Amino acid sequence: MRFMLRSVLAGAGATAAVLALSPAPAAAVPRLSVLHAVGAPNAAGAGGAYSYDAARVPSGAHVAVWSVSGPKRTRTLLFVQGLKPGQTYGAHLHANACGASPAAAGPHYQQVPDPVQPSTDPAFANPENEVWLDVHTDAAGNGISRSFNKWVFRTPPRSLVLHAEHTHTEPGKAGTAGARLACLNLS
Numbered sequence: 458m459r460f461m462l463r464s465v466l467a468g469a470g471a472t473a474a475v476l477a478l479s480p481a482p483a484a485a486v487p488r489l490s491v492l493h494a495v496g497a498p499n500a501a502g503a504g505g506a507y508s509y510d511a512a513r514v515p516s517g518a519h520v521a522v523w524s525v526s527g528p529k530r531t532r533t534l535l536f537v538q539g540l541k542p543g544q545t546y547g548a549h550l551h552a553n554a555c556g557a558s559p560a561a562a563g564p565h566y567q568q569v570p571d572p573v574q575p576s577t578d579p580a581f582a583n584p585e586n587e588v589w590l591d592v593h594t595d596a597a598g599n600g601i602s603r604s605f606n607k608w609v610f611r612t613p614p615r616s617l618v619l620h621a622e623h624t625h626t627e628p629g630k631a632g633t634a635g636a637r638l639a640c641l642n643l644s
């Protein structure tokens with residue numbers, strides 16, 4: 458019995474030695490990518506920044522977003538300046554580029570696409586599967602928000618959209634946040 462045990466231990470040791478001598482697998486080259494938009498939303502969409510609601514996103518407002526990915530995570534930061542004070546704005550990254558019509562930006566970016574569109578199922582329309590950046594403005598109309606996702610984009614989202622309400626989470630309304638107030642093209 459003692460001999461058997463010793464053999465087993467020796468075998469385990471040999472395996473460990475082989476593993477230790479094996480060359481380490483080549484490290485994956487970290488891929489970093491940055492998507493961003495900085496602009497002053499306006500009715501004409503100059504600079505790729507549209508305002509669809511001059512009351513909630515007035516002239517003089519500034520919006521900046523940076524999304525940094527790699528190699529396995531994505532962090533996104535949103536800064537808003539000069540919006541209406543003390544208000545909540547829904548905000549997400551959307552799949553398509555902005556256009557004169559608020560609908561141009563298309564649906565939210567989803568890491569795992571919901572087979573049912575428009576997506577209002579909390580299993581897909583949630584801040585782990587999408588990039589949510591809801592922001593509450595201070596007394597000066599400024600605000601900051603951030604999101605963290607445990608993946609990198611399958612395909613790059615093309616825009617940031619500000620909405621009229623905070624983002625809802627209940628079944629049938631998940632991901633919705635009221636009217637689209639502004640849109641910035643990401644590059």
Ligand SMILES: [Cu+2]
Nearest residue numbers: 548549565618
């Ligand atoms: Cu949205």
